Amino acid sequence: MTAELFQRDRVWQPPAYTPNYKSSVNRSPNLAPLSLEMTQSELTAPRFGHDVIDPIDCDLIRNYAKTGDPIGERIIVHGRVLDENGRPVPHTLVEVWQANAGGRYRHKNDTYFAPIDPNFGGCGRVLSDAEGRYMFRTIKPGAYPFRNWINSWRPAHIHISVFGPAFAQRLITQMYFEGDPLIPKCAIINAIPDQRAIDGLVAALDLNETIPLDTIAYKFDIVLRGQRSTFFENRPEGN
């Protein structure tokens, strides 16, 4: 069990009701959430190990390849999983999913007419290392239209899911790419009220970590809620 977490900043995080992103209108609670003091139910979380996660899982260029490499710009996405204290979050599960280079998802419900890439599944997973570092190899996803307003487009993005050692740290977000002109137009991104929080979702081009003549790199750090460093009397175990 971890120490108690910092309170989640509900002004920094996107609110539930963001009418410019239309799907939120009928899927946002009207009533205020009930704030809890944390218990074991919030401060424990599942652990995953190398018995279930394979090394190939984080290589989206190869983990579904059938006849060759997928089409698209070869990229590395790397960074660290940290908490709000700046401490690494080691050995935690990071899962990603994305569209292919044409902006099409391998999903039975995606009907966009960009073609499916036979060599691209579009998902990966990896455990952060002892210093919280993680890395994926993939191809850069394409932008795609979505049904919001009649002319709404998603900037290129990778969906990212992270665990952390406490279930109340559970987070799903999306990573964007430095310089994408669609970022300031996107209704889903603009659900986030604070520009600094939006900037935190934009991965920086990282020429130091490219593989010359092979693969370009982007760096993206993920920050989970911090853990308090001290226990006071009112600790979750009681007395």
Added chain:
Amino acid sequence: MVQSLNYLKETASQTAGPYVHIGLAPGAAGFDIYRKELGHDIAGPNAKGERITVTGIVYDGIGAPIKDILIETWQANADGVYPGAGDVEEGFVGWGRAISDFDTGRFTFETVKPGRVMGRNGKLMAPHISLWLVARGINLGLSTRMYFSDEADANAEDQVLNLVGPPERRSTMIASRDGSTYTFDIRVQGDNETVFLDV
């Protein structure tokens, strides 16, 4: 001026979107990629306690089933022990992923009924399963707890249930039992809205 606290800020959440299954449950998206998909077996073969099925539908604000919901579940074993907090049976994960049927919206998962876990200040909590809901249109995952209708005494003294004011609202967190199946419908918005937790 004062010193800077130098804390980082939590990464902003974004919707899991309609294609969350690709990443978290690729089999449901329609393809097979991993040696083992996560979240299908909560209790494992050796878990003590009563085997139960939980099923329900998540409804939106106009009463329509949310057919692309993904729910993560987290619970203690029958002795009230969470994995990582103490010894549990070999194969007991305590965590699972339930995906609604794309046509009907119904989700179902199988597990064992959890035991009571020590809450704050030395008071036991009523048996419950923590749920976390993500989908298109949900900007930040929604947290709630599912309690059990046949635990009336424990529920009556549960610290979290007692924080909920009106009893009608409390009942939105209690699954109803029929045989070994519990039904737990979730209403994200509107009439009889489920109590969601800021954990």
